[in-house]
Structures are given as C-alpha cells and as structure tokens.
Amino acid sequence: MKKLVILLIFLLVPAVQAAEYTEITLPAAIEYAQTYSQRLKIREMDVEVAKNKIEQANQLKNPTVGSFINMGKAGENDPQYLGVTQLVELAKRHPRKKFAESEYKLSKENFNQTKFILGMDVRDAYVDVVGAKTILKQIDDQYELLSEICNLAQEKYNAGLANQMDIFQTELALNQLKIQRNSAQVNVNNAINELNSIIYCTEKDFDSVAEIYSDNYEALLVPQPSTDIPSLNDILAKYLDSCYYVKIAKQEIDVAEKNLTNVIRQRVPDLEVTAGWSYNEKYRNPTGSFYGGAYVGVNLVNIPIFYTFSPEIKNAKIALEQANLKYNSVVDELIKDIAAAYESFNTAKTNLNYYNSKVIGDSFILMNYAKENYKKDKSDLISLIVMEKCYKDIVIGYTQALVDYCKCWTALLRALDVETLALTESL
Numbered sequence: 276m277k278k279l280v281i282l283l284i285f286l287l288v289p290a291v292q293a294a295e296y297t298e299i300t301l302p303a304a305i306e307y308a309q310t311y312s313q314r315l316k317i318r319e320m321d322v323e324v325a326k327n328k329i330e331q332a333n334q335l336k337n338p339t340v341g342s343f344i345n346m347g348k349a350g351e352n353d354p355q356y357l358g359v360t361q362l363v364e365l366a367k368r369h370p371r372k373k374f375a376e377s378e379y380k381l382s383k384e385n386f387n388q389t390k391f392i393l394g395m396d397v398r399d400a401y402v403d404v405v406g407a408k409t410i411l412k413q414i415d416d417q418y419e420l421l422s423e424i425c426n427l428a429q430e431k432y433n434a435g436l437a438n439q440m441d442i443f444q445t446e447l448a449l450n451q452l453k454i455q456r457n458s459a460q461v462n463v464n465n466a467i468n469e470l471n472s473i474i475y476c477t478e479k480d481f482d483s484v485a486e487i488y489s490d491n492y493e494a495l496l497v498p499q500p501s502t503d504i505p506s507l508n509d510i511l512a513k514y515l516d517s518c519y520y521v522k523i524a525k526q527e528i529d530v531a532e533k534n535l536t537n538v539i540r541q542r543v544p545d546l547e548v549t550a551g552w553s554y555n556e557k558y559r560n561p562t563g564s565f566y567g568g569a570y571v572g573v574n575l576v577n578i579p580i581f582y583t584f585s586p587e588i589k590n591a592k593i594a595l596e597q598a599n600l601k602y603n604s605v606v607d608e609l610i611k612d613i614a615a616a617y618e619s620f621n622t623a624k625t626n627l628n629y630y631n632s633k634v635i636g637d638s639f640i641l642m643n644y645a646k647e648n649y650k651k652d653k654s655d656l657i658s659l660i661v662m663e664k665c666y667k668d669i670v671i672g673y674t675q676a677l678v679d680y681c682k683c684w685t686a687l688l689r690a691l692d693v694e695t696l697a698l699t700e701s702l
Contacts, residue, residue, distance in 0.1 A: 296467065296482035301401045301496055304481060305394045308474040312393050318386040325375070325382040332375035336362040358551015358570065366543045374533035381526045388519035391692060393473070398685045400470040402495060404483045406678035407466040410671055411459040412486065417667045418452050424646070424663065425449060428656055441656045448660050487677040497684045500627045502698055507617050510691065511610065518692040520609055524602040531595035538591040541584045547574040609690070616683070616690040623676070623683040630673045642666040 299307070309315060343356035425445035432442055471480050485494040492499050505513075515521065554567035645662040688696065 297479045298484040299481040305397045307476050308397045311476045318389045322382045322386050325379040329375040332371040354553040354555045356553050360549045363546040367540045370537045370540050374537045377530045377533045384523045395689050396473050400473050402681040404466040404470050405485050405487050407463040409487045409674045411463050413670050414456045414459050497681050500624050514691045520605050524605040528598040531598040535591040538587045542579045544575050544578045547576045613690045616687040620683040620687045623680040627676045627680045630676050638666050638669045
C-alpha cells in the first residue's frame, strides 16, 4: 500500500502538465510575443490614430454655399445672391500640423518602448521556466542519490551493521524530497503558464528548449560570467541619451513646445471670404431688364477682443515647464536605476563565478567523500544525510544564482533600453 501511494505521488504531478507544448528558443519566443501581443497591438493602433491626426490637423476648412432670395414686395429693385463663403485660417494650419507630427513621433517612441519591454518580459519568463526545470531535475538527481544512500543503509541493516532507525531516517528524507519535487513540478507548470501568458499565442503552447547550465548562456542571450563589461561611466556615456525614457521625455518637451505655438496662434484672426453671383430678374426690375454680376466680400473674424485665449496659453506654458522638469527628473532617476542595475549584475556575476570556481566543485567532492566514509563505517548515517541536504541546497542555490545572474542582466538591459550591450568593442 505504501509503495502504491508513493507511485501515485510521482505519477500524479506530471499528469497535470499533460498539455502538449512546442519547444521554442528564447529569440523565437520574443518574436512570437511581439507578433501576437495584445498590448503591443493596442500601441500600434495608437500610432495609426496619431498618424491620421496629422492629416486631420492639415485640413482646409470646407466652404459654405448659400443664397439670399427676397420674397414679395421686399424683392423689388433688390438683387438676389448665390455664392460661396470660405473661412481662411491665418498662421494656424502649419503649427497645428507640426503639433500633430510631434505627437505622432511620441506615439512611435511609446510603441517601440512597449515592444522592447515585452521582449524583456519574455526573457525573464523564459529564464524562470529554465530555472524551474533545472531545479526539478536537480531534485530528481538528489532523489537518486538519496535512494542510493537508502540502499546502503538497507544493506548495512541486513548485514547487522545498522539498526532500523537508519532505515526510518532515510525513508523520511526521501519522503521530504518527494514533497519538494511536487512543489518543484508545480513551479515548472506555473512558469510555463506565465511564459505563454506573456507570449499570448492562441494557436499553440510553448515550452523552453534550454536548461540553465554553464555552457548554455548564449541560448539565454546572456554573456559568459567571465566576460568583462564596460565601466558604468562608459555605459552611461554611450547609452543614456538613447534610452526610451529619455527619448520619450525629450519628445514630450517637443510636443509641449508645438502645443504652445499652436495655442498662441489662436489669437490670430481669420479671414472669411465671400464670392458669388448677384442678379435682378426682369419682373422685379422696373426697367424690365435683367441685371447680373459677381460680388466679393471679405470679413475679419475671430478677432481676440472679448476672449484672448489666455487660459489656454497659460496652461500650455505650464505643460511645457512640466515637460522640462519631467525630463530632468527622468534623467536623474534613470542614472540611479542604471547604477543600481549595474551593481546588482556585478554582484550576481561575482556570486555565480564563486559558485563555478569553488562551491560546486568542493561540495561535490565532499559529498562523495561522505558517501565513501559511510560505506567504510567511518561516519554515521546522520552525517551523510546532513551532507546530502547541504549538497542539495548548494546545487539548488547554484541554479538560483544562475537565474539571478540572467535576470540581473535583463534588468540592466531594461534600465538601458537596449537589446544587447557592447562587451568587446571600444566604447
């Protein structure tokens, strides 16, 4: 009965992940996300709307066609009129178009930033999948190791060299590991679901093809931990001005400037030009003759006497001041964010290199040494189980350090708003 329960535990969790997944590389996952993402399509629509507003801003006012016809006695000796009235805007259409063009550029920058952030989200989600799968595999490896220790304890017990308590201790450790494996499998499933949620492709479900190992950095789009990266000052000098946050803040200043010009031009009066045909019919004319001729009229309209657009101009000036203040704030905060991301990456890199150069190798040697000592009766079972637990924690800690290294690299790219960072070329 006990063996049946254990078998069910191991068979049940994989059954949860019964869905069929298509293995996909990280670059392909990013491409799929940028193709199917709904939030990116919304931003793309914003760009299209802003583009249409340029044509809208460049519009010419439509003419008005009208007539003036006198009735009855009022029409005697007075002409009838049929003509066209056209409103001509003075000094308004060009700044209005420039304002719309500036907003269009801003919408494109927002679209590009959304597309970039989506790619970074896919990177993080993909790394989480790979990390969760790796930890699951490491737990499986530890289960095999602990099963081997359990078999050693059973052999010693059968030979009369160990007591029943040793068997209970190893079985307890195995049961604890099974619980951890179940949790690890759930973490894998959740990570895969999160990845597919970000990609948002309704046609298929995806899974990673990579697992985090020391030789797999290229597949995860991260540099080798031994690679030197440029100094913080060099990075700021090369990448700061090209960050989306900076470019967007600059473009918002341009939008505010164009808006101020557009609002000020509202004070310029417009011309209303009227032209047409005037005529006097025979039966309305005492002379019995038909008279006709063209007429032209010009009016100066929208003269800013009673209302001078002062509130709009004041608000536009405030908006421009806000945009300038926001730009300075964005630059200051971005420098701090880049510095923090740079320091976090270097720390993660140092930790991972320490794992690679010292911790992993030493812990593996100590684990084998402890196992051999138990075989030769130089140590007891408790010492071996404690060593196995330490070894498991170190191995899983190594994977978590790898995940942290990858995500810190992505965080640095996020802060810089770049897909990759020049590591070998001279800055």
